[in-house]
Amino acid sequence: MTAGAVMRTVLLLVLVAFLVTPQSFAPVFEPLTRYGAPAIYAQGSLVDITLSHLGITLVATLAATLVAVGLAIVVTRPFGAEFLPLSRSISHIGQTFPPVAVLAMAVPVLGFGTEPTLVALFLYGLLPIFENAIAGLSGVSREVREAARGMGMTGWQRLARVELPLALPVMLTGIRVSAVIALSTATIGSTVAAKTLGEVIIAGLTTNNTAFVLQGGLIVGALAILINDGLMALERLLRRRNGLADTTAR
Amino acid sequence: MIEIDALTRVYGTTAVVDNVSLTVPRGEICVVVGTSGSGKTTLLRMINRLVEPSSGSVRIGGEDTRGFVAYQLRRRIGYVIQGNGLFPHHTVGQNIATVPSLLNWDKARIRARVDELLTLFQLDPEDYRDRMPRQLSGGQQQRIGVARALAAEPEILLMDEPFGALDPVIRSKAQADLLAIQRRFGTTIMLVTHDMTEAMALGTRIAVMDAGKLLQYAPPAEIISRPATVFVDALIGSGDRPFRMLALQKVRDHVEPGAAAGLPIDEEASLREAYAECLWSGRDAVPVVRDGALVGRITLARLTALAARPQ
Numbered sequence: 001m002t003a004g005a006v007m008r009t010v011l012l013l014v015l016v017a018f019l020v021t022p023q024s025f026a027p028v029f030e031p032l033t034r035y036g037a038p039a040i041y042a043q044g045s046l047v048d049i050t051l052s053h054l055g056i057t058l059v060a061t062l063a064a065t066l067v068a069v070g071l072a073i074v075v076t077r078p079f080g081a082e083f084l085p086l087s088r089s090i091s092h093i094g095q096t097f098p099p100v101a102v103l104a105m106a107v108p109v110l111g112f113g114t115e116p117t118l119v120a121l122f123l124y125g126l127l128p129i130f131e132n133a134i135a136g137l138s139g140v141s142r143e144v145r146e147a148a149r150g151m152g153m154t155g156w157q158r159l160a161r162v163e164l165p166l167a168l169p170v171m172l173t174g175i176r177v178s179a180v181i182a183l184s185t186a187t188i189g190s191t192v193a194a195k196t197l198g199e200v201i202i203a204g205l206t207t208n209n210t211a212f213v214l215q216g217g218l219i220v221g222a223l224a225i226l227i228n229d230g231l232m233a234l235e236r237l238l239r240r241r242n243g244l245a246d247t248t249a250r
Numbered sequence: 251m252i253e254i255d256a257l258t259r260v261y262g263t264t265a266v267v268d269n270v271s272l273t274v275p276r277g278e279i280c281v282v283v284g285t286s287g288s289g290k291t292t293l294l295r296m297i298n299r300l301v302e303p304s305s306g307s308v309r310i311g312g313e314d315t316r317g318f319v320a321y322q323l324r325r326r327i328g329y330v331i332q333g334n335g336l337f338p339h340h341t342v343g344q345n346i347a348t349v350p351s352l353l354n355w356d357k358a359r360i361r362a363r364v365d366e367l368l369t370l371f372q373l374d375p376e377d378y379r380d381r382m383p384r385q386l387s388g389g390q391q392q393r394i395g396v397a398r399a400l401a402a403e404p405e406i407l408l409m410d411e412p413f414g415a416l417d418p419v420i421r422s423k424a425q426a427d428l429l430a431i432q433r434r435f436g437t438t439i440m441l442v443t444h445d446m447t448e449a450m451a452l453g454t455r456i457a458v459m460d461a462g463k464l465l466q467y468a469p470p471a472e473i474i475s476r477p478a479t480v481f482v483d484a485l486i487g488s489g490d491r492p493f494r495m496l497a498l499q500k501v502r503d504h505v506e507p508g509a510a511a512g513l514p515i516d517e518e519a520s521l522r523e524a525y526a527e528c529l530w531s532g533r534d535a536v537p538v539v540r541d542g543a544l545v546g547r548i549t550l551a552r553l554t555a556l557a558a559r560p561q
Binding site: 141143144146147148149150151152153154157162165166241242 | 298321322323324325326329331332333334335336337338339352398
Protein backbone atom coordinates (compact mmCIF):
# COMPACT_ATOMS: atom_id res chain seq x y z
CA MET A 1 0.00 0.00 0.00
CA THR A 2 1.41 3.40 -0.92
CA ALA A 3 1.60 6.30 1.50
CA GLY A 4 -1.25 7.99 -0.39
CA ALA A 5 -3.48 4.95 -0.06
CA VAL A 6 -2.74 4.72 3.67
CA MET A 7 -3.64 8.38 4.15
CA ARG A 8 -6.86 8.01 2.15
CA THR A 9 -7.86 4.97 4.19
CA VAL A 10 -7.17 6.82 7.45
CA LEU A 11 -9.13 9.84 6.17
CA LEU A 12 -12.10 7.63 5.28
CA LEU A 13 -12.05 5.90 8.68
CA VAL A 14 -11.83 9.21 10.57
CA LEU A 15 -14.67 10.65 8.48
CA VAL A 16 -16.94 7.65 9.10
CA ALA A 17 -16.10 7.66 12.79
CA PHE A 18 -16.90 11.36 13.05
CA LEU A 19 -20.22 11.01 11.23
CA VAL A 20 -21.34 8.04 13.31
CA THR A 21 -20.16 9.18 16.75
CA PRO A 22 -19.63 12.94 16.48
CA GLN A 23 -19.76 13.45 20.25
CA SER A 24 -16.56 11.43 20.72
CA PHE A 25 -14.76 14.19 18.83
CA ALA A 26 -16.12 16.90 21.15
CA PRO A 27 -12.79 17.39 22.99
CA VAL A 28 -11.12 18.20 19.64
CA PHE A 29 -13.57 20.99 18.83
CA GLU A 30 -14.08 22.23 22.43
CA PRO A 31 -11.27 24.84 22.27
CA LEU A 32 -12.94 26.49 19.28
CA THR A 33 -16.16 27.29 21.13
CA ARG A 34 -16.85 30.21 23.42
CA TYR A 35 -19.19 30.82 26.34
CA GLY A 36 -19.94 27.09 26.68
CA ALA A 37 -21.56 26.76 23.28
CA PRO A 38 -21.94 23.14 22.03
CA ALA A 39 -18.79 21.83 20.30
CA ILE A 40 -20.63 19.42 17.99
CA TYR A 41 -23.54 20.23 15.69
CA ALA A 42 -26.54 18.38 17.06
CA GLN A 43 -29.57 20.03 15.41
CA GLY A 44 -29.70 17.13 12.96
CA SER A 45 -28.00 13.79 12.33
CA LEU A 46 -24.68 14.43 10.56
CA VAL A 47 -25.07 11.11 8.73
CA ASP A 48 -28.46 12.16 7.31
CA ILE A 49 -27.19 15.59 6.32
CA THR A 50 -24.10 14.12 4.65
CA LEU A 51 -26.14 11.54 2.75
CA SER A 52 -28.56 14.23 1.58
CA HIS A 53 -25.60 16.38 0.50
CA LEU A 54 -24.10 13.49 -1.43
CA GLY A 55 -27.49 12.67 -2.95
CA ILE A 56 -27.98 16.23 -4.25
CA THR A 57 -24.44 16.23 -5.67
CA LEU A 58 -24.98 12.84 -7.31
CA VAL A 59 -28.32 13.74 -8.90
CA ALA A 60 -27.04 17.09 -10.22
CA THR A 61 -23.84 15.55 -11.59
CA LEU A 62 -25.67 12.64 -13.21
CA ALA A 63 -28.15 14.98 -14.88
CA ALA A 64 -25.33 17.25 -16.07
CA THR A 65 -23.45 14.19 -17.36
CA LEU A 66 -26.45 12.90 -19.32
CA VAL A 67 -27.17 16.25 -20.93
CA ALA A 68 -23.55 17.28 -21.56
CA VAL A 69 -22.46 13.90 -22.95
CA GLY A 70 -25.63 13.73 -25.03
CA LEU A 71 -24.95 17.16 -26.47
CA ALA A 72 -21.29 16.31 -27.08
CA ILE A 73 -22.32 13.17 -28.99
CA VAL A 74 -24.77 15.14 -31.14
CA VAL A 75 -22.33 17.92 -32.01
CA THR A 76 -19.55 15.49 -32.91
CA ARG A 77 -21.80 13.71 -35.47
CA PRO A 78 -21.79 15.10 -39.01
CA PHE A 79 -25.45 16.14 -38.77
CA GLY A 80 -24.93 17.98 -35.48
CA ALA A 81 -21.68 19.80 -36.22
CA GLU A 82 -23.47 23.07 -36.88
CA PHE A 83 -24.85 23.05 -33.32
CA LEU A 84 -21.37 23.04 -31.79
CA PRO A 85 -21.06 26.84 -31.36
CA LEU A 86 -24.56 27.09 -29.89
CA SER A 87 -23.98 24.24 -27.44
CA ARG A 88 -20.64 25.75 -26.43
CA SER A 89 -22.37 29.08 -25.71
CA ILE A 90 -25.05 27.45 -23.57
CA SER A 91 -22.58 25.49 -21.48
CA HIS A 92 -20.31 28.53 -21.08
CA ILE A 93 -23.21 30.65 -19.88
CA GLY A 94 -24.06 27.87 -17.42
CA GLN A 95 -20.53 28.07 -16.08
CA THR A 96 -20.22 31.86 -15.88
CA PHE A 97 -23.56 32.35 -14.16
CA PRO A 98 -22.87 32.30 -10.39
CA PRO A 99 -24.79 29.51 -8.64
CA VAL A 100 -25.95 32.01 -6.02
CA ALA A 101 -27.63 34.05 -8.73
CA VAL A 102 -29.25 30.91 -10.12
CA LEU A 103 -30.59 30.12 -6.66
CA ALA A 104 -32.00 33.63 -6.31
CA MET A 105 -33.76 33.35 -9.65
CA ALA A 106 -34.93 29.77 -9.21
CA VAL A 107 -36.51 30.17 -5.79
CA PRO A 108 -39.49 32.28 -6.99
CA VAL A 109 -40.19 29.65 -9.63
CA LEU A 110 -39.39 26.41 -7.81
CA GLY A 111 -39.85 27.46 -4.19
CA PHE A 112 -37.46 26.79 -1.32
CA GLY A 113 -35.82 23.41 -0.88
CA THR A 114 -33.75 21.01 -2.93
CA GLU A 115 -34.97 21.87 -6.45
CA PRO A 116 -33.31 25.29 -6.93
CA THR A 117 -30.04 23.82 -5.65
CA LEU A 118 -30.23 21.00 -8.17
CA VAL A 119 -30.82 23.47 -10.99
CA ALA A 120 -27.87 25.63 -9.95
CA LEU A 121 -25.49 22.68 -9.59
CA PHE A 122 -26.69 21.15 -12.85
CA LEU A 123 -26.01 24.33 -14.84
CA TYR A 124 -22.68 24.86 -13.12
CA GLY A 125 -21.56 21.31 -13.89
CA LEU A 126 -22.36 21.21 -17.61
CA LEU A 127 -19.26 22.91 -19.02
CA PRO A 128 -16.42 20.72 -17.75
CA ILE A 129 -18.27 17.57 -18.77
CA PHE A 130 -19.28 18.93 -22.16
CA GLU A 131 -15.80 20.18 -23.09
CA ASN A 132 -14.11 17.00 -21.93
CA ALA A 133 -16.63 14.81 -23.73
CA ILE A 134 -15.95 16.70 -26.97
CA ALA A 135 -12.20 16.45 -26.40
CA GLY A 136 -12.54 12.72 -25.75
CA LEU A 137 -14.73 12.00 -28.75
CA SER A 138 -12.67 14.05 -31.18
CA GLY A 139 -9.47 12.61 -29.73
CA VAL A 140 -10.14 9.16 -31.19
CA SER A 141 -7.48 8.71 -33.89
CA ARG A 142 -8.34 9.08 -37.56
CA GLU A 143 -7.04 5.57 -38.33
CA VAL A 144 -9.27 4.00 -35.70
CA ARG A 145 -12.37 5.84 -36.94
CA GLU A 146 -11.51 4.98 -40.52
CA ALA A 147 -11.01 1.32 -39.60
CA ALA A 148 -14.35 1.22 -37.77
CA ARG A 149 -16.13 2.60 -40.83
CA GLY A 150 -14.20 0.40 -43.22
CA MET A 151 -15.06 -2.73 -41.20
CA GLY A 152 -18.73 -2.00 -41.79
CA MET A 153 -19.86 -0.68 -38.42
CA THR A 154 -23.01 1.44 -38.45
CA GLY A 155 -22.96 4.91 -36.91
CA TRP A 156 -24.33 3.58 -33.62
CA GLN A 157 -21.89 0.69 -33.53
CA ARG A 158 -18.96 3.04 -34.11
CA LEU A 159 -20.18 5.24 -31.27
CA ALA A 160 -20.94 2.45 -28.82
CA ARG A 161 -18.07 0.06 -29.58
CA VAL A 162 -15.25 2.41 -30.50
CA GLU A 163 -15.72 6.11 -29.84
CA LEU A 164 -17.41 6.11 -26.41
CA PRO A 165 -15.13 3.46 -24.85
CA LEU A 166 -12.05 5.30 -26.10
CA ALA A 167 -13.38 8.70 -25.02
CA LEU A 168 -14.49 7.49 -21.59
CA PRO A 169 -11.31 8.28 -19.59
CA VAL A 170 -11.28 11.89 -20.83
CA MET A 171 -15.03 12.21 -20.23
CA LEU A 172 -14.52 10.92 -16.73
CA THR A 173 -12.03 13.70 -16.04
CA GLY A 174 -14.78 16.22 -16.79
CA ILE A 175 -17.26 14.35 -14.64
CA ARG A 176 -14.76 14.27 -11.78
CA VAL A 177 -14.08 18.01 -11.97
CA SER A 178 -17.80 18.66 -12.14
CA ALA A 179 -18.62 16.37 -9.21
CA VAL A 180 -16.01 17.97 -6.96
CA ILE A 181 -17.24 21.46 -7.84
CA ALA A 182 -20.83 20.41 -7.21
CA LEU A 183 -19.89 18.82 -3.89
CA SER A 184 -18.44 22.06 -2.54
CA THR A 185 -20.96 24.36 -4.20
CA ALA A 186 -23.88 22.34 -2.82
CA THR A 187 -23.25 23.94 0.59
CA ILE A 188 -24.84 27.19 -0.58
CA GLY A 189 -28.06 25.24 -1.14
CA SER A 190 -28.71 25.50 2.57
CA THR A 191 -29.37 29.24 2.13
CA VAL A 192 -32.58 28.18 0.35
CA ALA A 193 -33.36 25.35 2.77
CA ALA A 194 -31.85 22.41 0.92
CA LYS A 195 -30.54 19.80 3.32
CA THR A 196 -26.78 20.00 2.78
CA LEU A 197 -23.67 20.34 4.91
CA GLY A 198 -24.00 24.07 4.34
CA GLU A 199 -26.56 23.87 7.17
CA VAL A 200 -23.77 23.13 9.66
CA ILE A 201 -21.58 25.92 8.33
CA ILE A 202 -24.42 28.47 8.32
CA ALA A 203 -25.40 27.47 11.86
CA GLY A 204 -21.81 28.16 12.88
CA LEU A 205 -21.71 31.51 11.10
CA THR A 206 -24.99 32.77 12.60
CA THR A 207 -24.08 31.73 16.15
CA ASN A 208 -20.44 32.72 15.79
CA ASN A 209 -19.41 29.10 16.49
CA THR A 210 -16.14 28.32 14.70
CA ALA A 211 -16.39 24.65 15.66
CA PHE A 212 -19.56 24.20 13.53
CA VAL A 213 -18.07 26.04 10.52
CA LEU A 214 -14.99 23.85 10.73
CA GLN A 215 -17.00 20.63 11.04
CA GLY A 216 -19.09 21.39 7.97
CA GLY A 217 -16.07 22.48 5.99
CA LEU A 218 -13.93 19.50 6.98
CA ILE A 219 -16.60 16.96 6.06
CA VAL A 220 -17.08 18.54 2.64
CA GLY A 221 -13.31 18.71 2.14
CA ALA A 222 -12.78 15.09 3.12
CA LEU A 223 -15.60 13.94 0.81
CA ALA A 224 -14.14 15.98 -2.07
CA ILE A 225 -10.69 14.41 -1.62
CA LEU A 226 -12.07 10.88 -1.42
CA ILE A 227 -14.39 11.25 -4.42
CA ASN A 228 -11.67 12.93 -6.47
CA ASP A 229 -9.19 10.16 -5.70
CA GLY A 230 -11.72 7.43 -6.35
CA LEU A 231 -12.66 8.78 -9.77
CA MET A 232 -9.00 9.35 -10.64
CA ALA A 233 -8.27 5.71 -9.87
CA LEU A 234 -11.14 4.75 -12.16
CA GLU A 235 -9.71 6.95 -14.93
CA ARG A 236 -6.33 5.27 -14.62
CA LEU A 237 -7.97 1.87 -14.82
CA LEU A 238 -9.89 2.83 -17.97
CA ARG A 239 -6.81 4.32 -19.61
CA ARG A 240 -4.90 1.13 -19.00
CA ARG A 241 -7.76 -0.94 -20.36
CA ASN A 242 -7.87 1.27 -23.45
CA GLY A 243 -4.24 0.52 -24.10
CA LEU A 244 -3.26 4.15 -23.60
CA ALA A 245 -0.40 5.57 -21.62
CA ASP A 246 -1.32 6.54 -18.08
CA THR A 247 -1.37 10.33 -18.25
CA THR A 248 -3.64 11.01 -15.28
CA ALA A 249 -1.99 13.49 -12.94
CA ARG A 250 -1.35 12.00 -9.55
CA MET B 251 -13.78 -9.66 -59.67
CA ILE B 252 -13.91 -5.87 -59.43
CA GLU B 253 -15.29 -3.95 -62.39
CA ILE B 254 -14.82 -0.20 -62.24
CA ASP B 255 -16.68 1.70 -64.91
CA ALA B 256 -16.16 5.41 -65.69
CA LEU B 257 -15.73 6.17 -61.99
CA THR B 258 -15.45 9.85 -61.13
CA ARG B 259 -15.28 11.79 -57.88
CA VAL B 260 -15.50 15.55 -57.93
CA TYR B 261 -14.65 17.80 -54.97
CA GLY B 262 -15.71 21.35 -55.75
CA THR B 263 -14.57 21.81 -59.32
CA THR B 264 -11.67 19.34 -59.25
CA ALA B 265 -12.07 15.77 -60.35
CA VAL B 266 -9.96 13.86 -57.85
CA VAL B 267 -10.72 10.66 -59.73
CA ASP B 268 -11.52 11.31 -63.37
CA ASN B 269 -13.39 8.75 -65.44
CA VAL B 270 -11.41 5.69 -64.36
CA SER B 271 -12.36 2.29 -65.78
CA LEU B 272 -10.56 -0.93 -65.00
CA THR B 273 -11.31 -4.56 -64.23
CA VAL B 274 -9.50 -6.70 -61.69
CA PRO B 275 -10.10 -10.36 -62.59
CA ARG B 276 -10.86 -12.78 -59.75
CA GLY B 277 -7.81 -13.85 -57.80
CA GLU B 278 -5.51 -11.17 -59.19
CA ILE B 279 -3.65 -8.42 -57.40
CA CYS B 280 -4.10 -4.96 -58.85
CA VAL B 281 -1.64 -2.43 -57.48
CA VAL B 282 -2.56 1.22 -57.94
CA VAL B 283 0.55 3.41 -58.05
CA GLY B 284 0.77 7.16 -58.10
CA THR B 285 2.20 10.17 -56.32
CA SER B 286 0.30 11.69 -53.41
CA GLY B 287 -2.73 13.56 -54.66
CA SER B 288 -3.05 11.29 -57.69
CA GLY B 289 -6.47 10.07 -56.56
CA LYS B 290 -5.37 6.48 -55.91
CA THR B 291 -6.69 6.38 -52.33
CA THR B 292 -9.99 8.00 -53.34
CA LEU B 293 -10.35 5.39 -56.10
CA LEU B 294 -9.85 2.62 -53.54
CA ARG B 295 -12.27 4.18 -51.03
CA MET B 296 -14.99 4.41 -53.65
CA ILE B 297 -14.97 0.64 -54.01
CA ASN B 298 -16.26 0.08 -50.47
CA ARG B 299 -18.11 3.39 -50.61
CA LEU B 300 -16.17 5.13 -47.87
CA VAL B 301 -16.30 7.80 -50.56
CA GLU B 302 -19.44 7.93 -52.69
CA PRO B 303 -18.69 8.25 -56.41
CA SER B 304 -19.91 11.39 -58.18
CA SER B 305 -20.63 9.24 -61.25
CA GLY B 306 -19.79 5.87 -62.70
CA SER B 307 -20.22 2.47 -61.13
CA VAL B 308 -18.41 -0.34 -59.36
CA ARG B 309 -19.45 -3.97 -59.66
CA ILE B 310 -18.18 -6.66 -57.36
CA GLY B 311 -18.71 -10.21 -58.51
CA GLY B 312 -21.11 -8.74 -61.06
CA GLU B 313 -23.25 -6.91 -58.47
CA ASP B 314 -23.48 -3.13 -58.53
CA THR B 315 -22.26 -1.76 -55.18
CA ARG B 316 -25.01 0.86 -55.22
CA GLY B 317 -27.49 -1.94 -54.59
CA PHE B 318 -26.10 -2.51 -51.08
CA VAL B 319 -26.50 -0.64 -47.82
CA ALA B 320 -23.02 0.88 -47.48
CA TYR B 321 -22.09 -0.75 -44.13
CA GLN B 322 -23.27 -4.17 -45.31
CA LEU B 323 -21.17 -3.81 -48.44
CA ARG B 324 -18.11 -3.00 -46.29
CA ARG B 325 -18.59 -6.15 -44.21
CA ARG B 326 -18.13 -8.18 -47.41
CA ILE B 327 -14.92 -6.39 -48.37
CA GLY B 328 -11.68 -6.67 -46.42
CA TYR B 329 -10.03 -3.34 -45.69
CA VAL B 330 -6.50 -2.63 -44.48
CA ILE B 331 -5.16 0.87 -43.90
CA GLN B 332 -1.75 2.35 -43.26
CA GLY B 333 -0.90 2.34 -39.57
CA ASN B 334 -3.37 -0.59 -39.30
CA GLY B 335 -6.03 1.25 -37.22
CA LEU B 336 -6.36 -1.56 -34.69
CA PHE B 337 -8.81 -0.81 -31.90
CA PRO B 338 -6.50 -0.08 -28.95
CA HIS B 339 -9.12 -1.07 -26.34
CA HIS B 340 -9.81 -4.48 -27.86
CA THR B 341 -7.60 -7.55 -27.56
CA VAL B 342 -5.93 -9.03 -30.62
CA GLY B 343 -8.66 -11.69 -30.73
CA GLN B 344 -11.46 -9.13 -30.49
CA ASN B 345 -9.85 -7.04 -33.20
CA ILE B 346 -9.68 -9.98 -35.59
CA ALA B 347 -13.26 -10.91 -34.68
CA THR B 348 -14.61 -7.44 -35.55
CA VAL B 349 -16.41 -8.25 -38.78
CA PRO B 350 -17.50 -11.82 -37.86
CA SER B 351 -19.13 -10.44 -34.71
CA LEU B 352 -20.84 -7.70 -36.74
CA LEU B 353 -22.16 -10.53 -38.90
CA ASN B 354 -23.33 -12.40 -35.77
CA TRP B 355 -21.25 -15.51 -36.29
CA ASP B 356 -21.59 -17.85 -33.34
CA LYS B 357 -18.87 -17.77 -30.68
CA ALA B 358 -17.29 -21.11 -31.51
CA ARG B 359 -16.99 -20.25 -35.19
CA ILE B 360 -15.44 -16.85 -34.41
CA ARG B 361 -12.95 -18.38 -32.02
CA ALA B 362 -11.94 -21.04 -34.52
CA ARG B 363 -11.47 -18.42 -37.22
CA VAL B 364 -9.39 -16.16 -34.95
CA ASP B 365 -7.10 -19.04 -34.03
CA GLU B 366 -6.84 -20.14 -37.65
CA LEU B 367 -5.76 -16.67 -38.78
CA LEU B 368 -3.31 -16.19 -35.91
CA THR B 369 -1.69 -19.49 -36.78
CA LEU B 370 -1.60 -18.55 -40.44
CA PHE B 371 0.25 -15.34 -39.54
CA GLN B 372 2.74 -17.29 -37.41
CA LEU B 373 1.43 -15.98 -34.10
CA ASP B 374 0.66 -18.60 -31.44
CA PRO B 375 -3.06 -18.18 -30.59
CA GLU B 376 -2.55 -19.17 -26.95
CA ASP B 377 0.07 -16.47 -26.57
CA TYR B 378 -1.36 -13.67 -28.70
CA ARG B 379 -5.17 -13.98 -28.60
CA ASP B 380 -5.62 -11.98 -25.39
CA ARG B 381 -2.84 -9.44 -25.84
CA MET B 382 -3.57 -5.78 -26.42
CA PRO B 383 -2.40 -4.23 -29.72
CA ARG B 384 0.14 -1.95 -28.02
CA GLN B 385 1.92 -5.04 -26.69
CA LEU B 386 2.82 -6.06 -30.26
CA SER B 387 5.63 -4.93 -32.56
CA GLY B 388 4.81 -2.84 -35.63
CA GLY B 389 5.13 -5.88 -37.90
CA GLN B 390 2.84 -7.95 -35.69
CA GLN B 391 0.25 -5.16 -35.54
CA GLN B 392 0.33 -4.99 -39.33
CA ARG B 393 -0.29 -8.75 -39.56
CA ILE B 394 -3.23 -8.46 -37.16
CA GLY B 395 -4.58 -5.65 -39.37
CA VAL B 396 -4.52 -7.98 -42.38
CA ALA B 397 -5.92 -10.89 -40.34
CA ARG B 398 -8.81 -8.66 -39.21
CA ALA B 399 -9.54 -7.73 -42.83
CA LEU B 400 -9.58 -11.40 -43.86
CA ALA B 401 -11.61 -12.65 -40.89
CA ALA B 402 -15.01 -12.87 -42.57
CA GLU B 403 -13.54 -14.58 -45.64
CA PRO B 404 -14.08 -11.68 -48.04
CA GLU B 405 -13.70 -12.26 -51.77
CA ILE B 406 -12.06 -8.88 -52.08
CA LEU B 407 -9.36 -7.18 -50.05
CA LEU B 408 -8.66 -3.46 -50.32
CA MET B 409 -5.33 -2.26 -48.95
CA ASP B 410 -4.31 1.38 -48.59
CA GLU B 411 -0.52 1.63 -48.23
CA PRO B 412 -0.62 -1.36 -45.89
CA PHE B 413 3.15 -1.64 -45.50
CA GLY B 414 3.93 2.07 -45.44
CA ALA B 415 4.77 2.18 -41.74
CA LEU B 416 7.08 -0.85 -41.74
CA ASP B 417 10.86 -0.87 -41.96
CA PRO B 418 12.32 -2.37 -45.18
CA VAL B 419 13.20 -5.79 -43.72
CA ILE B 420 9.78 -6.36 -42.16
CA ARG B 421 8.14 -4.92 -45.25
CA SER B 422 9.52 -7.53 -47.65
CA LYS B 423 8.51 -10.26 -45.20
CA ALA B 424 5.00 -8.79 -45.02
CA GLN B 425 4.81 -8.66 -48.81
CA ALA B 426 5.86 -12.31 -49.09
CA ASP B 427 3.26 -13.26 -46.43
CA LEU B 428 0.58 -11.39 -48.34
CA LEU B 429 1.42 -13.22 -51.58
CA ALA B 430 1.34 -16.59 -49.80
CA ILE B 431 -2.05 -15.82 -48.23
CA GLN B 432 -3.44 -14.48 -51.49
CA ARG B 433 -2.47 -17.72 -53.22
CA ARG B 434 -4.04 -19.76 -50.46
CA PHE B 435 -7.41 -18.00 -50.37
CA GLY B 436 -7.53 -16.79 -53.97
CA THR B 437 -8.57 -13.36 -52.72
CA THR B 438 -8.88 -10.57 -55.26
CA ILE B 439 -6.74 -7.71 -53.98
CA MET B 440 -6.57 -4.04 -54.84
CA LEU B 441 -3.63 -2.35 -53.17
CA VAL B 442 -2.57 1.28 -53.21
CA THR B 443 1.07 2.32 -52.89
CA HIS B 444 3.44 5.07 -53.99
CA ASP B 445 6.34 2.62 -54.08
CA MET B 446 6.98 1.26 -57.58
CA THR B 447 9.22 -1.52 -56.26
CA GLU B 448 6.37 -2.73 -54.05
CA ALA B 449 3.99 -2.52 -57.00
CA MET B 450 6.32 -4.62 -59.14
CA ALA B 451 6.78 -7.17 -56.37
CA LEU B 452 3.07 -7.67 -55.69
CA GLY B 453 1.02 -6.73 -58.71
CA THR B 454 -0.28 -9.08 -61.36
CA ARG B 455 -1.35 -5.81 -62.94
CA ILE B 456 -0.32 -2.27 -62.16
CA ALA B 457 -2.55 0.77 -62.54
CA VAL B 458 -0.61 4.03 -62.77
CA MET B 459 -2.55 7.14 -61.78
CA ASP B 460 -1.73 10.81 -62.01
CA ALA B 461 -3.96 13.83 -61.34
CA GLY B 462 -7.05 11.65 -61.10
CA LYS B 463 -6.54 9.90 -64.42
CA LEU B 464 -5.60 6.31 -65.09
CA LEU B 465 -2.51 6.52 -67.32
CA GLN B 466 -1.80 2.86 -67.83
CA TYR B 467 -3.17 -0.46 -66.60
CA ALA B 468 -1.00 -3.39 -67.56
CA PRO B 469 1.13 -6.27 -66.23
CA PRO B 470 4.46 -5.14 -64.71
CA ALA B 471 6.60 -6.27 -67.68
CA GLU B 472 4.53 -4.17 -70.04
CA ILE B 473 4.66 -1.14 -67.74
CA ILE B 474 8.46 -1.40 -67.78
CA SER B 475 8.95 -2.11 -71.46
CA ARG B 476 6.19 0.05 -72.89
CA PRO B 477 5.36 2.88 -70.49
CA ALA B 478 2.30 4.70 -71.80
CA THR B 479 3.47 8.19 -70.91
CA VAL B 480 6.57 10.08 -69.84
CA PHE B 481 5.16 10.16 -66.32
CA VAL B 482 4.94 6.36 -66.12
CA ASP B 483 8.48 6.15 -67.44
CA ALA B 484 9.68 8.60 -64.79
CA LEU B 485 7.90 6.67 -62.06
CA ILE B 486 9.72 3.47 -63.02
CA GLY B 487 13.05 5.33 -63.18
CA SER B 488 15.02 4.80 -66.40
CA GLY B 489 18.12 3.70 -64.48
CA ASP B 490 16.18 0.88 -62.84
CA ARG B 491 14.40 -0.57 -65.87
CA PRO B 492 16.63 -3.58 -66.60
CA PHE B 493 16.80 -4.51 -62.94
CA ARG B 494 13.05 -4.22 -62.46
CA MET B 495 12.65 -6.44 -65.52
CA LEU B 496 14.93 -9.07 -64.01
CA ALA B 497 13.20 -8.81 -60.62
CA LEU B 498 9.92 -9.91 -62.22
CA GLN B 499 11.16 -13.38 -63.17
CA LYS B 500 12.46 -16.34 -61.26
CA VAL B 501 15.67 -18.31 -61.86
CA ARG B 502 13.53 -21.49 -62.11
CA ASP B 503 12.28 -20.58 -65.60
CA HIS B 504 15.74 -19.94 -67.09
CA VAL B 505 17.90 -22.80 -65.83
CA GLU B 506 20.32 -24.26 -68.37
CA PRO B 507 22.03 -27.61 -68.14
CA GLY B 508 25.67 -27.47 -67.27
CA ALA B 509 27.99 -26.90 -64.38
CA ALA B 510 29.28 -23.81 -62.68
CA ALA B 511 31.67 -23.14 -59.85
CA GLY B 512 31.07 -21.49 -56.50
CA LEU B 513 28.15 -20.91 -54.19
CA PRO B 514 24.78 -22.00 -55.71
CA ILE B 515 21.56 -19.97 -55.82
CA ASP B 516 18.03 -21.32 -55.15
CA GLU B 517 15.76 -21.66 -58.17
CA GLU B 518 13.09 -19.61 -56.36
CA ALA B 519 15.38 -16.55 -56.34
CA SER B 520 14.66 -13.73 -58.78
CA LEU B 521 16.80 -13.16 -61.86
CA ARG B 522 17.85 -9.88 -60.27
CA GLU B 523 19.34 -11.72 -57.32
CA ALA B 524 21.12 -14.14 -59.69
CA TYR B 525 22.48 -11.21 -61.71
CA ALA B 526 23.70 -9.49 -58.56
CA GLU B 527 25.38 -12.73 -57.47
CA CYS B 528 27.20 -13.06 -60.84
CA LEU B 529 28.42 -9.47 -60.74
CA TRP B 530 29.42 -9.52 -57.08
CA SER B 531 31.37 -12.80 -57.24
CA GLY B 532 32.77 -12.10 -60.73
CA ARG B 533 31.40 -15.34 -62.21
CA ASP B 534 29.97 -15.95 -65.71
CA ALA B 535 27.57 -18.59 -64.38
CA VAL B 536 26.06 -19.65 -61.07
CA PRO B 537 24.90 -23.18 -60.14
CA VAL B 538 21.18 -23.48 -59.41
CA VAL B 539 19.73 -25.75 -56.73
CA ARG B 540 16.21 -27.01 -56.00
CA ASP B 541 15.68 -28.14 -52.41
CA GLY B 542 19.46 -28.25 -52.07
CA ALA B 543 20.01 -30.53 -55.10
CA LEU B 544 21.85 -29.23 -58.17
CA VAL B 545 19.57 -28.77 -61.22
CA GLY B 546 21.77 -26.76 -63.58
CA ARG B 547 23.13 -23.27 -63.92
CA ILE B 548 22.21 -19.76 -64.95
CA THR B 549 24.60 -17.72 -67.08
CA LEU B 550 25.48 -14.05 -67.03
CA ALA B 551 25.01 -13.94 -70.81
CA ARG B 552 21.46 -15.22 -70.48
CA LEU B 553 20.70 -12.74 -67.68
CA THR B 554 22.10 -9.86 -69.72
CA ALA B 555 19.90 -10.84 -72.66
CA LEU B 556 16.82 -11.06 -70.40
CA ALA B 557 17.49 -7.62 -68.96
CA ALA B 558 17.31 -6.00 -72.38
CA ARG B 559 14.17 -4.29 -73.61
CA PRO B 560 11.80 -6.92 -75.04
CA GLN B 561 11.43 -6.59 -78.83
